[in-house]
Amino acid sequence: MSDDVFKALADHTRRTILDELAERDGQTLFEICGRLLTKHGLNTSRQGVSQHLALLEAAGLVETRRDGRYKFHHLDTRPLEHLTDRWLVPEQSGESS
Amino acid sequence: MSDDVFKALADHTRRTILDELAERDGQTLFEICGRLLTKHGLNTSRQGVSQHLALLEAAGLVETRRDGRYKFHHLDTRPLEHLTDRWLVPEQSGESS
DNA sequence: TCGACAGGCAAGGAAACACTTGCCTATGCT
DNA sequence: AGCATAGGCAAGTGTTTCCTTGCCTGTCGA
Numbered sequence: 711m712s713d714d715v716f717k718a719l720a721d722h723t724r725r726t727i728l729d730e731l732a733e734r735d736g737q738t739l740f741e742i743c744g745r746l747l748t749k750h751g752l753n754t755s756r757q758g759v760s761q762h763l764a765l766l767e768a769a770g771l772v773e774t775r776r777d778g779r780y781k782f783h784h785l786d787t788r789p790l791e792h793l794t795d796r797w798l799v800p801e802q803s804g805e806s807s
Numbered sequence: 808m809s810d811d812v813f814k815a816l817a818d819h820t821r822r823t824i825l826d827e828l829a830e831r832d833g834q835t836l837f838e839i840c841g842r843l844l845t846k847h848g849l850n851t852s853r854q855g856v857s858q859h860l861a862l863l864e865a866a867g868l869v870e871t872r873r874d875g876r877y878k879f880h881h882l883d884t885r886p887l888e889h890l891t892d893r894w895l896v897p898e899q900s901g902e903s904s
Numbered sequence: 905t906c907g908a909c910a911g912g913c914a915a916g917g918a919a920a921c922a923c924t925t926g927c928c929t930a931t932g933c934t
Numbered sequence: 935a936g937c938a939t940a941g942g943c944a945a946g947t948g949t950t951t952c953c954t955t956g957c958c959t960g961t962c963g964a
Contacts, residue, residue: 720951721951721952723952754952754953754954755953755954755955757953757954757955758952758953758954761952761953762952778960778961778962779960779961779962780961
């Protein structure tokens with residue numbers, strides 16, 4: 711369900727995290743924290759960012775990859791592709807039900 | 808800002824309201840209430856639905872038109888059109904900043 | 905092996921959110 | 935005029951959400 715995706719996108723910090731990953735994919739938690747602070751002025755604690763990332767991962771928007779003590783976060787935009795189609799496509803041609 | 812749009816879409820009941828308006832545009836508050844109940848099993852109170860509609864209107868997703876004692880709600884999908892483009896278009900060509 | 909680094913787990917608090925109840929205004933019908 | 939209908943306003947409640955603090959596990963370099 712795209713239910714979690716909508717919830718994930720509801721928060722401003724999470725959307726900024728997605729922005730960051732879109733600009734530079736595969737960042738670690740500490741990298742993301744640093745960039746949120748320096749580039750966006752968001753000084754959320756490491757745990758805060760970690761919880762956001764967990765939520766984004768649960769929504770399928772972020773995929774993680776472990777390597778040693780580093781954990782890299784990758785953006786997956788597929789859940790976003792047809793998110794709003796249910797409203798944008800009024801009645802394309804013949805759509806029953 | 809699309810900030811309010813994301814917030815508006817975060818709630819399941821509000822998304823269902825948009826579904827309803829997409830299927831039949833220009834419904835009144837009572838109509839929406841009735842359809843939420845019968846078609847979706849959501850028995851939210853009239854005030855609850857009214858507050859949701861106010862939020863949707865603040866987000867620019869719903870436009871209202873008064874006629875006598877009736878208030879008709881119309882769906883406006885324009886705020887949804889390029890909502891997720893910022894992530895779906897990776898780096899189209901040269902994007903500074 | 906020791907310490908620094910990357911990250912995780914869990915409890916707690918403050919604020920935002922969804923929803924309800926109670927009362928009020930305004931329009932339309934008879 | 936009188937009443938029912940459509941909707942609005944405002945306060946109150948319970949839940950969710952965001953964020954923090956404190957401590958723990960695991961990995962790497964000297």
